[in-house]
Amino acid sequence: MNSLLMLPPFLPLLIGAIFALLLRGQLRNTIMVLTPLVGALNLYGLDSGIFWSLEFMGYELQPVRIDKLSLMFGYLFHIASFIAIIYALHVKDSVQHVASLAYAASAVGAVFAGDLLTLFIFWELLALTSVFLIWARRTKKAYSSGIRYLIIQVLSGVILLAGLLIYAKLNNSLLFNEIGLENQGLAQLSAWLIFIAFGIKCAFPFAHNWLTDSYPEATPTGTIFLASFTTKVAVYALARGFPGTELLVWIGVTMACFPIFFAVIENDLRRVLAYSMINQIGFMVVGIGIGTSVALNGAVAHAFNDVIFKGLLMMTMGAVLHMTGKINGSELGGLYKSMPKTTILCIVGAASISAFPLFSGFVSKSMIMSAAVAEGYDIVWLLLLFAAAGVFHHAGIKIPYFAFFAHDSGIRTTEPPKNMLIAMTLAALACVTIGTFPQYTVYALLPWDASYQPYDLTHVLTQLQLLFFSALAFVWLNLRHMYPPELPSTNLDADWIYRRFMPNIIKRVAATMFNAYSTVEQSAIASIKLMINQSYDSEEARPKGNSARLWPTETMVIWVAVLLATYLVLYYVL
Amino acid sequence: MAEQENSSAFFDKPENIQKLLRVFYVICALLVIVDFVVHRHIYHDWENIPAFYAIYGFIGCVVLVLIAKEMRKFLMRGEDYYDE
Numbered sequence: 162m163n164s165l166l167m168l169p170p171f172l173p174l175l176i177g178a179i180f181a182l183l184l185r186g187q188l189r190n191t192i193m194v195l196t197p198l199v200g201a202l203n204l205y206g207l208d209s210g211i212f213w214s215l216e217f218m219g220y221e222l223q224p225v226r227i228d229k230l231s232l233m234f235g236y237l238f239h240i241a242s243f244i245a246i247i248y249a250l251h252v253k254d255s256v257q258h259v260a261s262l263a264y265a266a267s268a269v270g271a272v273f274a275g276d277l278l279t280l281f282i283f284w285e286l287l288a289l290t291s292v293f294l295i296w297a298r299r300t301k302k303a304y305s306s307g308i309r310y311l312i313i314q315v316l317s318g319v320i321l322l323a324g325l326l327i328y329a330k331l332n333n334s335l336l337f338n339e340i341g342l343e344n345q346g347l348a349q350l351s352a353w354l355i356f357i358a359f360g361i362k363c364a365f366p367f368a369h370n371w372l373t374d375s376y377p378e379a380t381p382t383g384t385i386f387l388a389s390f391t392t393k394v395a396v397y398a399l400a401r402g403f404p405g406t407e408l409l410v411w412i413g414v415t416m417a418c419f420p421i422f423f424a425v426i427e428n429d430l431r432r433v434l435a436y437s438m439i440n441q442i443g444f445m446v447v448g449i450g451i452g453t454s455v456a457l458n459g460a461v462a463h464a465f466n467d468v469i470f471k472g473l474l475m476m477t478m479g480a481v482l483h484m485t486g487k488i489n490g491s492e493l494g495g496l497y498k499s500m501p502k503t504t505i506l507c508i509v510g511a512a513s514i515s516a517f518p519l520f521s522g523f524v525s526k527s528m529i530m531s532a533a534v535a536e537g538y539d540i541v542w543l544l545l546l547f548a549a550a551g552v553f554h555h556a557g558i559k560i561p562y563f564a565f566f567a568h569d570s571g572i573r574t575t576e577p578p579k580n581m582l583i584a585m586t587l588a589a590l591a592c593v594t595i596g597t598f599p600q601y602t603v604y605a606l607l608p609w610d611a612s613y614q615p616y617d618l619t620h621v622l623t624q625l626q627l628l629f630f631s632a633l634a635f636v637w638l639n640l641r642h643m644y645p646p647e648l649p650s651t652n653l654d655a656d657w658i659y660r661r662f663m664p665n666i667i668k669r670v671a672a673t674m675f676n677a678y679s680t681v682e683q684s685a686i687a688s689i690k691l692m693i694n695q696s697y698d699s700e701e702a703r704p705k706g707n708s709a710r711l712w713p714t715e716t717m718v719i720w721v722a723v724l725l726a727t728y729l730v731l732y733y734v735l
Numbered sequence: 736m737a738e739q740e741n742s743s744a745f746f747d748k749p750e751n752i753q754k755l756l757r758v759f760y761v762i763c764a765l766l767v768i769v770d771f772v773v774h775r776h777i778y779h780d781w782e783n784i785p786a787f788y789a790i791y792g793f794i795g796c797v798v799l800v801l802i803a804k805e806m807r808k809f810l811m812r813g814e815d816y817y818d819e
Contacts, residue, residue: 302818425803426811498744534778542779546788550795566746619775626766626788633763634796636756645804651816652807660817 167207169225170235171270171283173200174242178262182255190250193258197243200269204235211275220335223275229608233461234272234397236606238265240591241389241468248476248584249382260293261386268390272397276335277325277355280398284321284362287391288314294383295375303378309660310375313368314391317361324354340402356403363395363446364439366415370656372439373423377431377488381479384431388438388475389468396445396464405452413450414544417443421551423654428489428647430560431478434471437514437556440548441467447545448529451536454611459528462603466513466521466595473510473588474560477503480577480585481564487572490559490647495569502576504565506585513592515557515628516549521592523624524599524615531613550631557628558635563647763789 177196181189209232212225227235242265249261267290271283288311295307328351329335344352361368376387403409420436420443427433441463448460480503481496482488497504509520516522526549533542576582595602599615638644698705745751767786781787813819 421799422803422806425800426807495744497746531778539779543781546791547795547799550792551799554796554799569747617776618773622766622769622773622775623782623788626770626786627792629759629763629766630789630792631796632759634793634800636759638797638800643804644800645807648807648811649814650807651812651814653810653812 168203169213169270170200170204170207170227170273171266173197173203174262174266174269178259178266181258181262185255189258193246193262194243194250196262197239197246197265201236201239201243204232204239214275217278220278220329220333221276222278222335224279225273226275227273229606230397230401230461231272233465233606233608234393235269237393237465237468238268238272238390241265241472242386244469244472244476244584244588244591245382245385245389247587248385248479248581250580251578252380252382254297254380256293257297257380257383260290260297261383264290264294264386264390268394271394275337277321277328277337278335280337281318281321281325284358284394285315285318287362287394288318291387291391294387295379297383298378298380300378306375306378309656310371313361313371317358320354320361321358324351324356324358327351328355337401339404342403342406342408356406359395359398359402360412362391363399364392364416364442365412366419367655369416369420369439370654373420373432373435373654374656376435376438377429381483384475384479385472388434388471392438392442393464393468396442396449396460399446400449400457400460404449404457406450409446409450410538410541411450413443413446413448414541414548415443416440416446417548418544418551421548421555423652424551424555425559426645426650426652428491428650430488430490430493430564431475431482433490433555433560434474434478437552438467438471440552441471441514443548444526444529444545447541448532451529451532451538453532453536454609455528455535455613456532458607458609458611458613459525459532462525462528462607463522465603465606466525466592469588469591469595470510470513470521473506473585473592474514474556476581476585476588477507477510478560478564480581483581484574484577485572489649490563490567491649493564493570493572494567495565496572496574497565498569499572499574500565500576502582503585504561506582506589507561507565509589509592511557511561513596515553516624517628518596518616518621518624519593520596521603523596524603527615527620527624528613546627550627553628553631554635558632 174196177193177200180192180196184192207227209227209229211223212227214221214223216222242262245261245265249257252258264287267283267286271280271287274280274283292307292311292314295303295310297303325335327347328340331348331351340352340355342349342352342356361371364372372392376384379387399409417440420439424433424436424440427436445460445463445467448456448463451457478488480500481493484500485493485496487493513520513522516526530542530545530549533545604613635644696704767789770786770789775782777783784790
């Protein structure tokens, strides 16, 4: 096919964003829905290879590099934006439409970037475009959350820039291929900088709170876009740059485990999903760290499935928020009566994320688990198994249970707008189709050569045992009244360091400095006043003190004589 | 209207929940029984323990919830903690 007629993969979405800016109403809606379809078609027409390469300051740039890995993410991002655009069609706010399409374009641009400079540009664009989806909520909370989000995201970009500049100088190339963490000297520094930049966007532990902070503050529709792109671009970048880096296994397993504890006690159901997102990314990061073909395939397949099932769960919670104006578990319950369709769609998403057989999570999570056992990571395997049980507990049961069942909150509403229902149905169908026919869907896109069969008796049986007995634990704890109730609360996490601890220190230091300054100022003023008082006699209205005295002429003559005498003596002596 | 809706709702009747739970317990029991009947592949030593996945899943989740409950004691603050 003549690729000259084709567009760079990110361009259709970007043009869509411009249309969204200029047009209104039905016409805009039609064009927005068509945009990802045109983009996907364009992608289909492009052959593997490098396109539009150019030279910049002596370095070769490859703005578009197409291979199996980038294609997989490219298709994923088009599917995700198609679903999310339909979900957001009822929204009248142009800011959100333009931002979301430009954001999707940035994500597509990033995964097709063949060099680090292009990657950096899209990396920063991801941050700049997506922040408007948070600000569009137009609350004070969302505004400050967006600011924190932007600072951290841009920081990640700046670190990437620092890393790539050193990288370019040392390797005389900007091309983005495997980097790895085993280098010497400055090369090691640049590798670590790039690794950290990827890690921040990937929500590594201690750098994860931008996600749990901002995603639940975004608009109901904006969160769907947010949950689809940024972290998955980071997963892609790690898979490209650092496959088989053992450190990633341990980072990943930490990410898979710690958020589930927070998810159990979190009240905001979209924040529960944000924590469970980190948990799912943890699985992917482990897969990348193991680095075998099966593990890497598992990682990207899980990224693919996660975007769809996490999107579905976020959409159902977005629908609840949109219809009731509430999202806290403590305020919801009993919604299955008025939102039965949404309830069923939520359960499909819950079954998918929990990796029930025939649902999408099963076919990808099991690849990573198998790879962990096969490569002898026993502890990792056990911890992942624990995390898998925990996912079912907090995302699979807690989300549907506290939103749609539990005690009746008395809220009576209706199903969300039709476009929302269609989008959720599409995602749910995708979850079931992928889970049931993996060979024809997600496995067909896998970049590395490896054969894997998810459906055998052992896998299905053991997974069902794990899930049913996790559910049994929930039932038992609930019947014994040992399950922690949903409480209106804030739970401290690592963001406490920069939202409370550091500001408090700065406040204290500033207060001390201010006090010290005002003490100095006051004593200076006091001493100046004292000096004035001592040197001016206000009663007689004339200066007083030694320097203000009137001296007799004789005294002056004597002093001049003394001065001359001293001069004479010195003249002879020296 | 709302009253009627409530009384007719499936999950508002304790007997319905009891029925569902009974079905659920039976499935759990069956899954354990099947474990003794069929031969599953063993990839890891621990998998030799009968019904390993069932035990691990149950204990894992109970421990998860109990630890999370304890975490509340020192992590939980008021809803407006960061807005004060």
